[in-house]
Amino acid sequence: xxxxxxxxxxxxxxxxxxxxxxxxxxxxxxxxxxxxxxxxxxxxxxxxxxxxxxxxxxxxxxxxxxxxxxxxxxxxxxxxxxxxxxxxxxxxxxxxxxxxxxxxxxxxxxxxxxxxxxxxxxxxxxxxxxxxxxxxxxxxxxxxxxxxxxxxxxxxxxxxxxxxxxxxxxxxxxxxxxxxxxxxxxxxxxxxxxxxxxxxxxxxxxxxxxxxxxxxxxxxxxxx
Ligand SMILES: *Cc1c(COP(=O)(O)O)cnc(C)c1O
Numbered sequence: 001x002x003x004x005x006x007x008x009x010x011x012x013x014x015x016x017x018x019x020x021x022x023x024x025x026x027x028x029x030x031x032x033x034x035x036x037x038x039x040x041x042x043x044x045x046x047x048x049x050x051x052x053x054x055x056x057x058x059x060x061x062x063x064x065x066x067x068x069x070x071x072x073x074x075x076x077x078x079x080x081x082x083x084x085x086x087x088x089x090x091x092x093x094x095x096x097x098x099x100x101x102x103x104x105x106x107x108x109x110x111x112x113x114x115x116x117x118x119x120x121x122x123x124x125x126x127x128x129x130x131x132x133x134x135x136x137x138x139x140x141x142x143x144x145x146x147x148x149x150x151x152x153x154x155x156x157x158x159x160x161x162x163x164x165x166x167x168x169x170x171x172x173x174x175x176x177x178x179x180x181x182x183x184x185x186x187x188x189x190x191x192x193x194x195x196x197x198x199x200x201x202x203x204x205x206x207x208x209x210x211x212x213x214x215x216x217x218x219x220x221x222x223x224x
Contacts, residue, residue: 006050017215024211035216037062044066054078059081079096089114124160125162126151126162131168136166138164148160148163163195163196183196184210201217201221
């Protein structure tokens, strides 16, 4: 696509985000992370040129490759995938702005060890499996508060900023809404949390209405 074509798509998304956020409040600001996992470095560059700065990948090797290809641009890279233990060091070396997929105390402990060795910190979100789906990663909603506090206590090099969820995998809007509200309720109970990351191409307006202030848009953002 050309830049002009991207502008048309992006303008439409911005309008939809705007309408949804105003239903929450005039002061509800929503940040868009462009998930570039189906897109090339050239396509990322096109979006960058019309103003998008934050991008996200779900595979460490893809993040590494695209960050390298685009290293001259001041991009903010997010990692939204699930992290295997043998990829922790590689991810940390890429210094992502935010890791959205912290999904267990065990993984947090493992990351903490590596962070200590590297004398670094990592901003992260606790992923919550709010619809309790077998196919999804994340902590159970009833355990989330306790695990969040435990990570804060045990893992000083991990700076928890809030929570992340993927909406329930169904056509039923009321079930998707319920899953977002479950995550948002946990978010509101966390002291000092500032990020509630939920909503993707198919459900971002609903996520915003349920309180999301960070949305992760892949296919609609790149018009795939
Ligand atoms: C792929 C992905 C997205 C974006 O998905 P779209 O439906 O294309 O918007 C968002 N979050 C995560 C964790 C993803 O893996």
